[in-house]
Amino acid sequence: MVVGLVETAVPTAKSTISSVVKKPTFLSSDPIINVARGDPTIYEPYWKKMGDRCKVVIAGDEFMSYFCNTMNLCWFLLPELDNAIRTLHRVVGNAMVDDDRFIIVGNGSTQLFHALLYALSSPDLPEPINVVAAAPFYSSYPEETKFLQSKLYKWAGDANCYDKDEPYIEVVTSPNNPDGSIRGTVVNREGSKAIHDLAYYWPQYAPITSKADHDAMLFTFSKATGHAGTRIGWAIVKDKVIAAKMVKFIEVSSIGVSREAQLRAAKILGVIADDCRNPDHKGENLFQYGRRLMSERWGKLREVGMKSNGVFSACQSTHEIIANSPANTLIQTLLLHG
Amino acid sequence: MVVGLVETAVPTAKSTISSVVKKPTFLSSDPIINVARGDPTIYEPYWKKMGDRCKVVIAGDEFMSYFCNTMNLCWFLLPELDNAIRTLHRVVGNAMVDDDRFIIVGNGSTQLFHALLYALSSPDLPEPINVVAAAPFYSSYPEETKFLQSKLYKWAGDANCYDKDEPYIEVVTSPNNPDGSIRGTVVNREGSKAIHDLAYYWPQYAPITSKADHDAMLFTFSKATGHAGTRIGWAIVKDKVIAAKMVKFIEVSSIGVSREAQLRAAKILGVIADDCRNPDHKGENLFQYGRRLMSERWGKLREVGMKSNGVFSACQSTHEIIANSPANTLIQTLLLHG
Structure with missing residues (x-):
């Protein structure tokens, strides 16, 4: 879910994306690193090199139905995408996707x-x-939570300061946006609920140390592969009741998720998994490519930081990134700007 | 927005689509007309005949960006789709789409x-x-309105009975789902607001008597062309402030709409418009084809109705359909069942 188009580390009610519309030159060519705007097209050259392997062709009479798989709890999930998601997680080893886990697809992990x-x-x-x-935390969480003034949930701020004796949901982003830190829950009260946003828990952004196995985990295609225009996210959920409620939400909100986008995501995730499993006949796989880019960008960023005479300082140790810029979005900076 | 997967004319809190999952044989082959379930694949043979004209091909490195057009208020609307929507409405004459109207694309008109x-x-x-x-009224309106228990709006029931001296939004569906009637607002109090859902205001479902020109109009690709798996809807909105708030909603809900689905919708709407403008070299255009199917189905339905000894009675006059079945969904029946 951590998409960070335009974001600061400070919660804000103001639309972050709308400001881009007002100032359309959002990817500046000037020498200032703009950490408040960006668009993850970093992987475009990689996918260009893939040529026809990732091409999808859709005929006019395909995908006429609302339903992708009426035998699946998530009836709007394309079986090919279900399979590609599970396969890639197994190859990468970053999340538990045994068959008793439910995969729910969404219009981006934001949904x-x-x-x-x-x-x-x-x-x-x-x-x-x-x-x-x-x-x-990701600056959009408060706005997304408060947006419709639901009587079901409300934004309650920084988990570090949470001392109410009331039910709560803790959102955990790991690696974190904006600071890249590896995280767990901080409140840890019995009966708590958590959303684990693992948008960046892929090998180009973080060392994969174990299969994440939380009750509810979010991933997004845009950060895994850079395809931000394809609004595809997925949740891996243990509990059937929770999964069914999520399906219901997406039914009532948008009657499912576009098949075209799902087909494309399935194709691309499949190619990544294939290249990871068969490294001999290819050059860098996506994760190796992305990791090299991140390292190069980190080098440039550190250089700028050193020249900037302490405007910000940062260190990187096994991808733990700490920054103290007032509006730091280091992961975004690395991802979005060369 | 009127999608009517599984619906009755009576509001219900129960998920209508979920029941399909429990009973996956939702398109029954038995002789009973099932008006409570369906999937609008009626036009599949038509699109099959179109062959490559409606095919879309998407390369792996396309659509990496969040942004479709940063110069447009609706920054996630693909210019090709914007153009195709306006062109088709102009050709059909069913809605005013002058350049001062805003087009907002959504993940289905439900969103x-x-x-x-x-x-x-x-x-x-x-x-x-x-x-x-x-x-x-369309059975999902109450649920969609009540779903998140927003403090911003609440469901207040049948407009015919509305006598509160309070602000209100009236949802007008025309032609109406479930009964096919042509409708306008019924409350008509000063300062009122209205949502005009014109999902079925296309030539195969209704005579197009004028360009609809309401403040906020909804259309959906699924009913216009039968592509229900492509979650594309659009609003035509007069007021810039309203349009901007809608864009904001879709930004916060899903960060836009999948480009793949938009591209495909643009292609298909474009082909329909071309065929309407150049009738000489083709057979039936979509609307002629659809109208013929509707007439055939209407004939069958009437026959069944006559045989059923008054279980329902119906009449059709210039596509005004009236039915008194306890759970009638006549438009859906015509659309979904042969």
């Missing part, structure tokens, strides 16, 4: 974040459930 | 319905704004 807020809250509670995240 | 509820409500009002529709 799945909303779906999880709905699924983890309850109309039976006397008060909206509190939603917290440890600062610094 | 745009939610966007309009958000855009037409106000956090400054002391109470949630009332949302009404004249019965019989």
Whole structure:
């Protein structure tokens, strides 16, 4: 879900993307590193090199139905995408995707974040459930939570300061946006609920140390591969009731997810998995390519930082990135700017 | 927005689509006309005949960006789709799409319905704004409105019975789902707001008597062409502030709309417009084809109705369809079942 088009480490009610519209030259060519705007087209040259391997062709009479698989709880999930997601996670080893886990596809993981807020809250509670995240957190979480003024959930701020004796949902982003740190829950009260946003838990951004196996995990195609215009995210969910509530949310919100986007995501994730499993006949796979780019960009960034006489300082140790710029978005900076 | 996968004329809190998952044989082959389930694949043979004209090909390195057009208020709307929508409406003459109208694309018009509820409500009002529709109305409206228990808007039932002296939004579906009637607002109080859902205001479902020119109009690709798996809807909006709020809603909900689906919708809408403008070298255009199918189905339905000894009675006069079946969905029946 961590998409960070335009973001700061400080929660803000103002639209972050709308500002781009007002100033369309969002990818500046001037020498200032603009950490507040960006667009993850970093992998474009990589996919260009793939040629026809990632091409999709869709005939006019395909995908006329609402339904992708009526035997699946997530009836709007294309079986090819379900399979590609599970295969890639198994190859990479970054998330548990045994067959008893439910995969829910969304229009970007942003929609799945909303779906999880709905699924983890309850109309039976006397008060909206509190939603917290440890600062610094992705700047859109507060806005997304507060947006429709739901009586089901409400934004309750920094998890580090959360001391209410009330039910809560903790949003954990790991590696974190904006600071790249590896994270777990910080409140840790019995009966708590958590959303684990693992948008950046891929080999180009972080060392994969174990298969993540949380109750509800979010991933997004845009950060895994750079295809931001393809609004595809997926959740891996253990509990069937939660999964069913998420499906319901996406049914009521948008009656599913476009098949064309799912088909393309399935194709591209499949190619990545193939290249990881068969390294002999290809050059760099996506993760190796991305890791090299991140390292090069990190080098440039550090250089600029050193020249800037302490405007920001940063260190990187096994991809743990710490920055103290007032509006730092280091992961985004690395990802979006050369 | 009127999609009517599984619906009755009676509001229900129960998921209508989920029941399909439980009973996957949703398109029954038995002789009973099942008006409660369906999938609009009626036009599949038509599109099959189109062959490569409607084929889309997408390379792996295309559509990497979040942005479709940063100069447009609706920055996630593909210019090709914007152009195809305006062109088709001009050719058909069913909606005013002058350049001062804003086109907002959504993940199905379902998402745009939610966007309009958000855009037409106000956090400054002391109470949630009332949302009404004249019965019989599309069964999902109440659920979609109540779903997240927003403090911004609330479902207030049948517009025919609305007598509160409070602000309200009236949802008008014309031709109406489920009964096919041509409709206008029924409350007509000063300062009112309306959502005009014109999903079926196309030549195969209704005579096009004028260019609709309401403040906020919804259309959906699934009913215009039968491509339900492509979650594309569009709104035509007069007021810039409302349009901007809708864009904001879709930004916060899903960061836009998949480019692949938009590209495909643009291609297919373009082919329809071309065939309407150049009738000489083709057979039936989509609307002629659809109209013929509707007539055939209407004939069959009437026959069944006569044999059923008054279980339902119906009449059709210039596509005004009236039915008194307890769970009638006549438009759906015509559309979905042969």
